[in-house]
Each structure stands twice: as structure tokens, then as C-alpha cells.
Amino acid sequence: xxxxxxEAAVLEAYIKRRSNMELLCESSDTLPVKExxxxxxxxxxxxxxxxxxxxxRINEEAVLPAESVILFYDFFQNAIENCLDSLSxxxxxxxxKGNRYTLNLVLKTDEKNFDTDWKKDEIKKYDGKIxxxxxxxxxxxSLSLEKGGDDDDVR
Numbered sequence: 001x002x003x004x005x006x007e008a009a010v011l012e013a014y015i016k017r018r019s020n021m022e023l024l025c026e027s028s029d030t031l032p033v034k035e036x037x038x039x040x041x042x043x044x045x046x047x048x049x050x051x052x053x054x055x056x057r058i059n060e061e062a063v064l065p066a067e068s069v070i071l072f073y074d075f076f077q078n079a080i081e082n083c084l085d086s087l088s089x090x091x092x093x094x095x096x097k098g099n100r101y102t103l104n105l106v107l108k109t110d111e112k113n114f115d116t117d118w119k120k121d122e123i124k125k126y127d128g129k130i131x132x133x134x135x136x137x138x139x140x141x142s143l144s145l146e147k148g149g150d151d152d153d154v155r
Contacts, residue, residue: 006049007084013042014077021070031069033060033094039073040092043080050084056092064101068126068145071119072103075130075143078118083111089138102144106137114141 017039024031037058044054076092089108094101116130123130126145133140 003050006046009046009049010043010080010084013039013046014073017042018070018073018077021066021073025066025070029066030063031066033058033062033064033069036069036072036094040076043076044090044092047080047087047090050087052087053089054091058092058094060094060096060101062096062101062147064147065126067122068101068147071122071126071128071145072101072143074119075103076105079105079107079114079141082114083107083109086110091137096147099147100144101147102142105141106135106139107141108138112139114139 021031021035021039024035037056037060040056040058044052044056047054072094080087080090087107087109091106093104095104096102112132112134114130114132116132118130123143123145126147128143128145131140131142131144
């Protein structure tokens with residue numbers, strides 16, 4: 001029961017934060033990356049109820065197209081749902097180089113079956129790609145997107 005309750009809390013956090021993002025999109029085509037940081041941090045807090053050790057480092061002050069921020073959060077949630085049964089640790093970072101932003105998830109999990117074609121058409125709009133690799137810290141699942149948008153609106 002405790003495990004199921006913790007999993008329900010993770011889904012509840014996603015639904016709440018994702019809905020909030022949709023509401024914010026009604027007034028703007030962009031979202032601050034801080035919205036993503038808040039959503040990921042809340043999800044990680046609920047993951048701790050399942051015994052998952054987690055940490056996020058998303059310190060960007062950027063404003064991105066709303067669709068890309070939502071894609072990053074959906075990607076994060078999809079990865080969690082894909083491996084929640086065996087997930088023990090996760091470390092989340094958002095980095096950028098030039099106009100390319102990459103959300104990296106380092107996961108300690110037995111699950112290795114991540115879909116690199118997930119939301120392929122939406123990701124293609126941002127010249128994006130998903131990659132999965134293993135390193136000494138665990139499985140690294142990444143989503144990389146070009147910032148895109150009008151430079152006056154997206155900074």
C-alpha cells in the first residue's frame with residue numbers, strides 16, 4: 001500500500017504541475033525554466049516516499065518556448081514511469097550550450113528499455129534528439145532541444 005501511495009503521489013504532482021503549465025500557456029507562448037525546476041523538484045520530493053534518492057540542478061534563468069519546457073517535463077515523467085519499479089537514485093540537470101538545451105537524467109535502475117522515438121514529431125520541431133547511454137553513475141537518458149522561437153520573446 002505504501003509503495004502504491006507513493007507512486008500515486010508522483011503522478012499527482014505531475015498532473016498538478018503539468019496542468020499549471022498549460023494554464024500559464026494561455027497567456028504566453030513561453031515559460032521560464034524555473035517552472036520546470038519547480039515541477040521536477042516537487043516530483044523528486046514525492047519520489048523520496050518510494051525510497052528513491054533524488055536531486056535536481058536546474059538553475060537556468062532562461063525563458064523558452066512553452067512547448068519545449070512541457071516536452072522536458074513530459075520526458076522526465078515518462079522516464080520515471082518507465083523505470084519506477086527499479087529506480088533507486090536519480091540526478092537531473094538542465095544544461096545549455098549556445099541555443100541547445102539538454103535535460104539529463106542519470107538513473108540507477110535495472111530498466112534499460114527507454115524509447116528513443118518518444119514524441120518524435122514534437123521533438124523534431126526543435127531539432128531535438130533523445131539519447132540513452134550507460135556510464136559509471138547509471139543510465140543516462142537525455143533530451144536535447146534547440147531553443148528556437150523569436151529571439152525577442154525567448155531569452
